[in-house]
Amino acid sequence: MIYSIIQPDDTWILWAILAGWAAVSIYLEQKYSWASKISGAIIALIGAMILANLNVIPTASPVYDTVWSYVVPLSIPLLLFRSNILKIWNESGRLLVMFLLGSIGTVAGAIIGFFLLKDIIPGLDKIAAMMTGSYIGGGVNFAAMSAKFEVPGEIVSATVVADNLLMAIYFLVLILIPTLSFFRKKYNTPYMDEMERGTNSNDNMASSYWNRKEVSLKDVALAVGTAFVIVAVSFKIAEVFDNLIPSGENVNFLLNVLNGIFGDNYLMLTTITMLVVTLFPRYFDNINGAQEIGTYLIYIFFVVIGVPASLPLIIQHAPLILVFVMIMVAINMLISFVLGKLFKFSLEEIILSSNANIGGPTTAAAMAISKGWSKLVGPILLVGTMGYIIGNYAGTAIGIWLSNL
Structure with a gap:
């Protein structure tokens, strides 16, 4: 057990660091242009990694488990309150197509990487499931797949x-690409052209996007209360299906798949949320503040996943896993840029879609x-939240398939 200044059972101090550093990351992102360029999410990750590497905070704690068990599930419906499928297609159909093309690259990368490295990386099928979910959706899908496939803590x-x-x-590469003349010449850049005609490129626009909005006590109550209800109902339904549909080594493949789909907490949560949001769009459209609350919760999760493993564990496992995820990202990027060029997508659409994937x-x-x-902010948020739904299904399919090879 590596010594840390703050002990794993210092609950309130650890919560103060998690919630406080998430707040600091958001503040820096909206206050300073340099922070806005790298994003508050990266600041949250890097800050936690520094604190852990300096042995200020422990690398494992029940507090972190609480974030995975409660904060992440609550953030999912809050972030999906705008995931009306009809609205996503009507307002963001073009960007959604580009996002799905990039998702094909993620799946292809997972499969290729698995067959190249399966003999030298233990538990690669589980890693492929986690990273497929993560590189189509995001951190919430990573958490969902790691919980679903019961991935050992050291591998996670x-x-x-x-x-x-x-x-x-x-x-950093994606941020750099728009500044390179090669890409500016090869791809259409309508949004950059428009911005450069009327906007100072050094301005920090994070603050103006996440500006003060009219949020009432009723909004907060409905957002949080609805999220709790959706999580509770979804997890209970998944539990019922998990008990009804048999699974295990002695059960046929189809039943295992059905159990994996209907008995999984996170799949059920994303599905139920998607259904109620699509069926009752007016109710969810009238709730302000859900995106902000959900985003803040996800920033807390960013801090948690920024806490690295011990140095010996990194030396033992991370280099090979790094190669695997590099293969996935490289193929995602290759397919995104090739197909994006083929189907005449703009450079901005390709970059943001790949960013949303990864x-x-x-x-x-x-x-x-x-x-x-600015015109792509809303659509990429809508399309990216769709990735939360797709990611869980894709990660589950990849995990089940590769584990049976």
Whole structure:
């Protein structure tokens, strides 16, 4: 057990650090242009990694488990309150197509990486499931797949370390691409052209996007209360199906698949949320503040997944896992840019779709805001939240298939 200044059972101090650093990350993102360019999500991750590497905070604690068990499930419906499928298609159909093309790259990368490295990385089928969910949806899908497939803690920790490092590098690459003349010449850039005609590129627009909105006590009550109800109902329905549909080594493949679909908490949660939001759009459209509350909860989760494993564990596992996730990201990027060019998508649409695949809607929206592509902020948030739904299904399918090979 590695010594840390703050002990794992210092509950209130750890919660203060998690919630406080999430708040600081959001503040920095909206206050300073440099922070806006790298996004508050990356600041949250890097800050937690520094604190853990300096042995200020422990690498494992019941507090972190609480975030995975309660904060993440609550954030999912809050972030999906705008995930009306009809609205996503009507307002963001073009961006959604590009996002789905990138998702094909994620799945292809997981399969190729698995067959290349399965003999040298233990539990790669589980890692592939986690990363497929994560690189289509986001951190919430990573948490969902790790819980579903009961991935050992040391593998989760090593994968988080590799993923965090690669995400930080890839986001920096995506931020750099619009400044390179090669890409500006090869791809259409309508949003950048418009922005450059009337906007100072050095402005920080995160603050103007997440500006003060009219949010009443009723909004907060309905947002949080509805989220609790959806989580409770979804998890209970999943529990009923899990008990009704047999699963295990001695059960046929079809029943295992059905149990995995209907008996999984996170799949049921995303499905129920999607259904009620689509069936009752007026109710959810009239609730202000849900996106803000859900985003803040996800920032707390960003802090938690930024806590790395111990150095010996990183040396033992993370380098090879880093190679695997590099293959996934490289193929996602390759397919996104090739198919994006083939189907005449703009450079901004390709970059944000790939960003939404790898990092989720929050980081993609943060990049759109920081780059001044204001017309794409809403659509990429809508499309990215769709990734939360797709990611759980894709991750489940990949995990079940590869585990049976």
